[in-house]
Amino acid sequence: MQAFAQLLDRLSLEPRRLAKEALLVRYFSETPDPDRGYALAALTGGLTFKHAKPAMLRALISERTDPVLFGLSYDFVGDMSETIALMWPRPEDAGLTDAPSLSEIVERLSTSGKSEVPGQVAGWLDSLDDTGRWALLKLITGGLRVGVSARLAKTSIAKQGDLSVNQVEEVWHGLKPPYETLFAWVEGRAGPPETEDPAPFRPVMLAHPLDAEKDLQSLDAGTFAVEWKWDGIRVQAASGLAKSGPVKRLFSRTGDDISRAFPDVMDILDFNAAIDGELLIRGEDGVVRPFSDLQKRLNRKTAGPKLIKEYPAAIRVYDLLVLEGEDLRDRPFRERRQKLEVFVQELDHPGIDLSPMVEAASWDDIAAARSEPGTLLPQDDADAVEGLMLKRWDAPYVTGRPKGLWYKWKREPRLIDAVLMYAQRGHGKRSSFYSDYTFGVWRPAADGDELVPVGKAYFGFTDEELREIDRFVRKNTINRFGPVSEVAHGKDHGLVLEIAFEGLNRSTRHKSGVAMRFPRVSRLRWDKPAAEADWLETLETMLPSLEKAG
Template sequence: MTPFARLLEALVHTPGRSAKLALLVEHFRAEPDPRRGWALAALAGGLSLPHMTASVFRTLAEERVDPVLFRLSYDYVGDLAETVSLIWPADRDDGAGPALDAVIAALRETPRAGRAGVVARLLDAMGPSERFALVKLCTGGLRVGVSGRLAKTALAEMSGRDLAAIEEVWPGLSAPYEDLFRWLDGGPPPEMDRDRAFRPMMLAHPVEAFLYAAAETRENRETDAETLARLDARLDPADFLAEWKWDGVRVQAVSGPSGRALHSRTGEDFGAAFPDVLEAIDWRGCVDGELLVRRADGEAAPFSELQQRLNRKTVTARQIAERPAFIRAYDLLHDGRDDLRPLPLAERRARLEAFSPALDVSPLVPFDCWEALAALRAGARDAAQEGLMLKRRDAAYVGGRPMGSWFKWKRAPLTADCVLMYAQRGHGRRSSFYSDYTFGAWRDGAEGPELTPVGKAYSGFTDEELKRLDKFVRDNTVDRYGPVRAVARTLVLEVAFDAVQRSTRHKSGVAMRFPRIRRIRWDKPAAEADRLEALERLAP
C-alpha cells in the first residue's frame, strides 16, 4: 500500500501537469502487476469498490478519540482523509500495512455488515500515509489533480505507445489491466471487439482561448468590434463550417455484426439506458453526435428533459414514450468498411449526409463572414442553442483537443446578483479554505423578504479573492451544520450561469446550470440583490 499512498501524497502536493505526469510514469514503471493496475484504476475512475460514506469514518474515529477533538481537528484541517490519517491512534509507520491488491480484495470480499470492522483493522495496521490513501479509496474521491486522460498519457509516455491507440482499446478493458500492461511492455495488443470499439473523441477549444491571451480572456466577452477584428485577422471564414452547438450529451454510436453500443465521451457504454436509440440504428459504422430528447413537435427538448433519462441502468416503456431519445449526427468516423477519420471534414460530412436516411444530421449554419455568424450567435439563447461550433473544412478527426481545428463559440452567460448564505471547505489544495459557496435570491416569506438558495459555485475567483472570501466566512460565521458554515447575509456575489431549469429537488424550485462566480460585489448592499422571480422568468 505504501507506494500507492506515497504517490497520492506526492500528487496532492505537486501542482504542475508535467510534474504529476512524471510521478505517474515512475510509479507505473516501478510497481509490479497487479498493483500498478489497481493504482491506474483508482486514478482513472475504473475501480469498483463498495462505497463507504464519510460518516462511517467519522464514527470510527470518534469511537477511538475524543469526539470534540476530532471535530475541531476536522474543522481545522478541512480534509477527512488527512484528519483520520493523522488522528487515528495507531503507532504504526508506513510500510506496515498490506499491499494495495490485498486491501482491495479485503474490501471487495467483505459483506456490508462487516465492512466497517475490516476498515478499522486496516487502519490499525497502517501508517499515516497509508491511512490517508485508504480513506480516499473507500469514500470514492481521490481529488489529487489527475484525470483519466492524464493517467493514460502517462501510460503512453511510459511505453512509447500512441495515446489514441490506448484510448481506443480502453473501453474494452477492466481492472487491474494486466493485458494492457503486457501490451505496453511489448506484448500482443489486448483482445477487443473492434465492431463496437470506441474512437477517442475530437474536442473543441473555446474560441476566446484562441483569440485572447489568458490575462485578457473574459468568459462573458460579448461579440464586440475587437473580437471580430481578431477573428478576421486570424481565421478565414472560408476555411470553416459552422453548426449549432446542441444542448445534449455528446455520444458515439457504433454498430457492427457483434452488436451496437452507445459510448460517452469517456468511452463508457450506456446504451442499456437508451434502447430506443440503439433500436433505431439501421447502419453499420461509427457516428459522432449529440444525444437529445425529441419534443412532440419534432424539435429537440431542453437538456432538463434529457436529464430525466440519464444515469439510469434500465428504462421503462413509459419513460421512452414520454421522452424519446435520438442522436443528432455531427460526423461519420467509420462507414462499416473503412476508417474515415484521416479524411478532411468536408468529405466526411458529405459521406454522413448520404450515409443513412434514418440519421438526423445536424444542419450546417450558412455564413459568409464572421460578423454574420456573430449576429446568429447573439440569438442563440432565443433559439434554445448553446452557441456555435466552428470546424475547419480540411481537418482530420483527431482524438483530444488539437488547437486550431475545432472551436466552440458559446452564447454569452446570464448573470444574477445573489447573496452568500453558506460556505464549505474545498478539497485538495483548497482543503484549508472555505471555497464552496451556496448563494440565494430574495423572495417574499411569511415574515417579509427572505433568502432561498438557488445555486452553489466553487470557481470563477482568483487565489487572492479566495483568501479574502475565506476570511469573510471565518469573520462572519453565524451558525454551523457539520462542515458547513452559515454566514451573515451581507455579501453579494455576481454569478454567471448558462441557463436556469425548473427543479423539484431544490427548495427554490429552480436550478442554475454551470454557475460560477463572476465578480464579488463588496460594494453592493445585500438588499439590492436579485429576486427569485427574475430567475423563474429565465426558466423554460
C-alpha cells in the first residue's frame, strides 16, 4: 500500500504528462501482481466497494474528533480524504510494519460484510502514515484526482512491452482486475488475453478541433464528408451471437456499459453488427428533444416504464464498425457509409435512423451550414445541432485522435454578461482558492430589478484571473452559507463575468427557469458595471424553438 500511496502522491504533484507516464511505467514494472493490477483498476475507475462509502468515513472521523472541527477543516481544505488523513489520531503504538498491501485491502473490502468494513478501515488508517491514509481514502471513495486519464494508464501498460495503447484498448473490456493476463501479454510471457465476447467495445475514433484560420487554407473541402454534430452523447451499440445466445450492449464513448439504463434501445438491437452514433431523445413525431430531456435518462442504473415513455431514446447512427462478423474499420469512410445506408434501410426501425450528410462543396458552403443549420434542416432538428463533423472520405476508423482525418467544427459559443453572486472553494490544487462561481442575470421584480442565478462555472479562466477573482471574493463576501460565500452584487457593485455556453434549455429545477450547457468564464469584465449585465429575457430568446413552444 505504501508504494501505491507514494505513486499517487507523486502523480498529484507532477503537472507534466510525460513525467506522469514515466512514473506509471516504473511503478507497473517494479510492482508485482496482483498489487499492480489493482492499482491499474483504481486509476481507470474499475474498483467499487459496496460497503465503503463517504458517509462511513465521516462517521469514523466523527467518533475520533470534534465533528464541528472536522466540518470547519473540511470547509477550508476542500478535500474529504486529505482532511481525514491529516486529522486521524494515529495510536502511539501503531507501527508502519503492520501496513497492509494494496491487494489485501481491495480483496477484503470486496468480500467483507457491511458490519465488518468500518473496523477494517479504522485499523488500516491506524497502521498508515499521512500519505498512506490519504491514498487509502482516495481508493475507497474512488476520487483519485491525480491527473491520470484511463488512456494514459493504458498507455503506460502498453509501454511495458512492444504494444500500442490501441491494442490494449481492443482487449480491455474483456478483462477484469487484477489484469494478470494483460500484464503477461504485454511483458511477452503469454499471448493476447482470450475473449469470446461477440459484442465487445471497440475504442472510438476522435476528432481534432478545426482551426478555421489555419486549417481552411491547407485542407481541400472536396476530400471531406460533412456531417452534422448532434447535441447528444456518443454511443456504440454492439450485438452478436454467443454460444449461450444473443448478446447486446450499449456503450458510452469511454466504454462504460450503459445497457441497463436504456432498455428501450436494447430492444431494437436485433442485428449482428457494431454501430457508432449519437444517443438522443426523440418524440413520436421524430423531432429531436432538448439535451435537458436526455439528461433525465443519464446517470441512472435503470429506467422505469414512465421515464421511458416520457423520454424515449434513439440512436442517430453515423458509422458502421462491424457487420455480420466482418470488421470494417480498416475500410475507407466512403465504403463504410455506403454499407451503413443499406444497413439502416434494411433495419427499418424508427429508433435507429441515419444521420444525414451535409451537401456542401466548398468551405463557404460548409461555413454557411455551420452558422445557419436551419437553412438545411427543419428548425427543431437544427436546434439539436452543435456544429459539424468533417471526415476524410478515404479515412479508416482509427482508434484515438489521429491527425488530419476527422475534424469537429463547433458553432460559436453563445455569450452573456452575468454578475458573480456566490463562490465556493475548489478541490485538490484549488482548495485554497474560490474557484467555483454562481452567476446571475437581471429580471424585473415587484420591489425592483433583481439578480437571479442562471448557472455555475469553474473553468475558462487563467491562473492569474483565478487569483484576481479570489481576491475579489475575499474582499466582498457579505454572507456565508456553509462552504458557500455570498459575494456583494447589485446595480452599483459587483463583478461582471462574460460567460460562454453551448446551449440552453428550460429547467424547472432552477429559479431562473433555464439551464446552460457547458458554461465557462470567457473573460472578466472589470470595465462593465453590474447594472449593465444581461437580462433573463435575453436568455429566454435563446431557448430552442421546442422549449419556447412548451
